[in-house]
Amino acid sequence: MEELVNNTNEEIKEDTPQEQIKYDYYVAIKMNASAKAYFFSTNISDLKIGEYVVIETVRGLELGKVDTEVLPMEKYKLTLELKPIIRRASEEDIANAKENLTLAQNALEICTREVKNLNLDMRLITCEYTLDRSKVIFSYLADNRVDFRELLKVLAAQLHCRIELRQIGTRDKAKIVGGIGICGLPLCCSTFLNEFDGISINRAKNQMLSLNIPKLSGHCGKLICCLKYEDDAYTELKEGYPRLGTRIIYNNEQFKITSMNVLTRQIKLENSENVVFVDLDVVKKCMKDNKYNEK
Numbered sequence: 001m002e003e004l005v006n007n008t009n010e011e012i013k014e015d016t017p018q019e020q021i022k023y024d025y026y027v028a029i030k031m032n033a034s035a036k037a038y039f040f041s042t043n044i045s046d047l048k049i050g051e052y053v054v055i056e057t058v059r060g061l062e063l064g065k066v067d068t069e070v071l072p073m074e075k076y077k078l079t080l081e082l083k084p085i086i087r088r089a090s091e092e093d094i095a096n097a098k099e100n101l102t103l104a105q106n107a108l109e110i111c112t113r114e115v116k117n118l119n120l121d122m123r124l125i126t127c128e129y130t131l132d133r134s135k136v137i138f139s140y141l142a143d144n145r146v147d148f149r150e151l152l153k154v155l156a157a158q159l160h161c162r163i164e165l166r167q168i169g170t171r172d173k174a175k176i177v178g179g180i181g182i183c184g185l186p187l188c189c190s191t192f193l194n195e196f197d198g199i200s201i202n203r204a205k206n207q208m209l210s211l212n213i214p215k216l217s218g219h220c221g222k223l224i225c226c227l228k229y230e231d232d233a234y235t236e237l238k239e240g241y242p243r244l245g246t247r248i249i250y251n252n253e254q255f256k257i258t259s260m261n262v263l264t265r266q267i268k269l270e271n272s273e274n275v276v277f278v279d280l281d282v283v284k285k286c287m288k289d290n291k292y293n294e295k
Contacts, residue, residue, distance in 0.1 A: 023084060026076050029055060029064035032128065036191065037067040041082040045070055052089035059137060059164075060130035063089055063097040093131065100129040107136050107159055114154050122146045125173055135162040139176065142167055170220040171196050179219050181226075187218070188225055199223040207234045208259065237262040241280065248286045250278060257283070 023041035030037045040055055047053065051066045064085075076082070108127035115122060122142040129136050136159055140146075148165055155163050168176070171189060178190040189196070204216055204227055218224040242248075246257045248269070255269035255276070265280040 021084070023082070024073055025070045026073055026082055027066055027070050027085070028068040029053065029085070030067045031055075031057075031062050031064045039076070039078075039080075039082055040064075040085045041073070042070070042085040044085065044088065047085075047088075052094055054086040054089050054093055054131060056083060056086055059128075060135050061086070061132050063093060063131050096133075097131060100131070100133065103133070104129050104136070108138070110158055111138055111151075111155060114151055118151055118154075120146055120148060120151060122148070122167075125168065126176055129161075133161060135164060137164045137166060139166045139168050139172075141170065141173060171222060174218065174220040177219075181218065182224070183226070189220075193225065196225070197228060199225060199227050203227040203231045206231055206238075208262075234262060240284075242267070242283060242287060246287075248283060250276070250282075250286055 023043055025043065025045055026039050026041050027047055028037035029040050040053075042053075047066050047070050049066055049069065053064050053066060055062055055064045104127040107129070108124060111127065112124055115124065121144065122140045125139045125141060127136065127138050146167070152163055152165070174187060175189040175193075179187050181187050199222065201211065201223065204211060204223070207227070207230065209216065213223075216223055216227070241260055241262065242257055244257055244259065248255055248257070250269060253271060253274065255271050255274075257267055258270045259268040260266065260280075266277045267280055267283045269276050269278055269283075
């Protein structure tokens with residue numbers, strides 16, 4: 001199989017430089033049962049959804065499944081350059097991909113054993129072979145940098161192929177493993193998120209959420225990414241609201257604003273004897289009458 005790919009590439013180099021080939025179509029491809037699809041260019045106009053193709057990624061040759069209809073290149077509006085589809089997948093390609101799953105499981109067991117023997121501080125997450133089995137890729141978690149030079153020597157002697165060890169973060173692990181979020185839907189990172197933005201606890205404060213870190217943390221152990229989705233909306237809705245801690249006179253009593261609900265426009269007022277919930281307009285009227293003092 002490897003020889004076939006090399007011959008194809010040689011023909012392209014001799015006849016037409018690869019960078020000068022014009023592709024008329026593009027299509028979305030999913031790999032390794034991932035929920036996320038990536039666009040690839042092609043000149044094969046009759047690809048069907050669910051059909052398997054061979055593609056080349058930064059990791060090497062992989063088997064992918066067509067996820068959308070073939071679209072004309074004129075509709076592609078992104079600036080990212082697309083890699084081309086190598087060819088339709090043959091029955092041999094599909095059989096090799098299935099066999100690779102078993103080989104990858106065996107390789108993961110071997111690597112896990114050797115990591116334990118060498119007493120390395122790393123936690124293996126996944127193992128994958130490229131379609132042509134020229135390379136095996138291990139992903140792992142580690143708190144610190146790991147010197148795995150001896151591990152590479154041991155694995156190379158047993159697996160007889162190129163070996164790549166990729167250190168990933170906890171968010172990357174959640175993206176790879178997947179799962180169900182607190183909303184009951186598949187994790188955003190394993191479905192559509194391309195980049196991980198820094199999530200600050202200030203977003204939770206801005207949305208007036210209880211600062212219960214375990215409840216605000218996702219499968220990765222970090223603050224949930226969805227804190228950013230409604231943050232701008234809360235910032236906009238809170239315009240014109242009084243600050244927490246503001247003291248006002250209401251029904252001839254002094255109260256302190258302790259919380260608010262920007263969706264229902266209710267303000268919670270408290271003093272040593274009473275707790276009342278008042279509409280925002282009422283609070284604004286009290287403040288307009290200058291019967292308040294800010295904290």
